[in-house]
Amino acid sequence: MPMTKALFIGSVVLLGTSSGCMATNAGVVALRPDGTPGPQDCPEESKKAMRYMKLRVGDAAWVELDANQIKSKPITLYDGPIESMLKNDLGILEATTRLYGQVWTGGPQVVIRYYEAHPPESEKVPICAVARLSENQLRKRPESLPGTAILDFSISGVNIVDSFR
Template sequence: MSMPPRPGLLRAVFLLGLAAGCMTTTSPSPLIPPGRVALRSNGTPGPEPCPEEALKAMRYLRIGIGEGALIQLDLNQDRVPTVTLYDGPIESMLEEPLGQLGAGTRLYGHVWTGGPQVTIRYYSAQEIGRDEIPVCGVVRVSKGKMARRPDSPPDAAMLDFSTAGVWIVNAFR
């Protein structure tokens, strides 16, 4: 007598298949697109579509477009009064659940500091002990709080906080 498949196993196989469909070999994370985003004249990243694999994964995880959650911006600078961000990869962490992703889930993305405000886009999420899955999210903070401090070095952006909000998007604009 054969056992019916377990729902958790089916979820893992589904998400692994999604992740395998969008892997690259030149990125620190297989789900983050390395260097393919065109920059605008002011140094901010240009438009970028959310991959269909990420849209499917977010639907499966019941994460709706426009939903948001509180995150720690940079796990290397957890809960410090001033965070210094550099262009390149970033690892953040959910402070609260987002859809079926629990608090503690890591978010992997990319930081751009060249514009008037810091831009952070997330391309994947990973719960502890699970595979990375594709997502599309951005950091948004109102009232200009993602603006670089005036005393920021030229190749970095200093911010006066270590937490922010991540918002799920269907495309990067």
């Protein structure tokens, strides 16, 4: 990792840790009647860190949804925490950066919200991002059991957001 990039990410880490705990905010999400998560604000620490990293709403990259099921077809996701991995750079977050978030499988499509990024050779930084694919490609297969989602693909787009809707 180039020295300036490492220093930049290190500065973001200091910014995030000085603003308070960078723990995920997933535990306070209200659920809709179909089991999907309701609206949620992006924490101010995450917005500040994303501005510092020059990540803007709509910035996108490809992500392996589950770091334990890379290139698998199909994959099974479970309600709860998830560790994903960037396949290509997202701003200064380089490929292989780990994204940590939460999965909800209650509705017809999987919902994944990311709250932290862990770049290689650096500390975790707070972010707000979602897994997103058009054409219903995050739709669960019919044989998915409650609390799980079987998906046809292991990859998705990941998009930076300023709030979760």
